Amino acid sequence: MKLGLGLYRHMLTRENFRFARQAGATHLVVHLVDYFKGAHNPRDNQPTGTDQGWGQAGDPDKLWSLEELKALRNAIEAEGLKLEAIENFDPAHWHDVLLNGPKRTHHLENVKTVVRRLGQAGIPIMGYNFSIAGVCGRVTGKFARGGAVSVGMDGPLDTPMPLGMAWNMVYDPQAPRGTLPSITHDELWRRLNDFLAEIVPVAEEAGVKLAAHPDDPPMPSMRSQPRLVYQPALYQRLLDLKPSPANCLEFCLGSLAEMTDGNIYETVDQYSRQGKLAYVHFRNVTGKVPYYKETFVDDGDIDMLRVLRILKQNGYDGVLIPDHTPQMTCEAPWHAGMAYAMGYMRAALQSLDRSD
Ligand SMILES: [Mn+2]
16 A cells, blocks of 8 residues: 545645655645635635635636646656545536536536546546535534644534535636525436446546545535435445446545444445555544544544555555644644654554564
8 A cells, every 4th residue: 555645736836745755655646626715824724614615616717737737747756756646626617517507518528628638647546526515514623632623513514505606616606696406316316327427438548547535524415415425335336336447436434434324344345345446535533424523543433553454455555645634733733734644654554564
């Protein structure tokens, strides 16, 4: 297994590539969506939800270009790292795939274009989250050990979403007032089915794995919209809809452990045994929806070492990234939190390798 670090768009600097290397990473996972345009304190790298979500989505007419992707890969390789995955499509480019809106056909073409460009740029994985409401409804507080600031959930959130919003970002600031009508779970699965039918063949041809993140938080519905993968067994449904080497998982241990059904070790075994993990979000948590808190990696409900042993047993050879960590109380809360998680992960992997 390989150690990686995830970086947000505004962090794609040589200094942060070096930070990743220093913390033991060999691989990077990169977010190209800018979640922090309206953030008053981007230093914490913790977007928080309001009615307006994380802020405004990107430019609908500007897809990530091949040149941009190649330049990014080159800059990362120049620091001795590999670019393993891009995490998340920009809602500006595909909102009508999620919403089944008037631009749906055009937005499916956008996704195909982005996937083909990843293939051409030699980036092996595209992570995505097929979710109408996205990551929302979380609270922030001093929940983690020693009063470290982390996120969690403190009860359901079912306020309907305003029009012009998808995946917790605003794609149309001029949208009329009003709220998005609810749809059924069956309708959401039908939209996913159509998405996979169109995109998986393109991903196969491009040599790119599509990696689905489970719902964060994994509630059956949020903001009056259904969610897709909110129990461990629903991941199997997603895989079985379109069996293909390109139909894979962005396997988030935290979100999976927050689910009310199943057992995290059986879940890890079930999906890693099938070779379906594109990469892993290696984070820990205490509690389950709708009441849970994110914790330091060594301090939650999941026995992370046991997870690693199962992954090894099933031959998982991909990348692990910390995903999120609590913010440590110092001048660099995000970096310190990540460095702590990376040190833990590196020690765990070394100990696993040397215990044969
Ligand atoms: Mn995750």
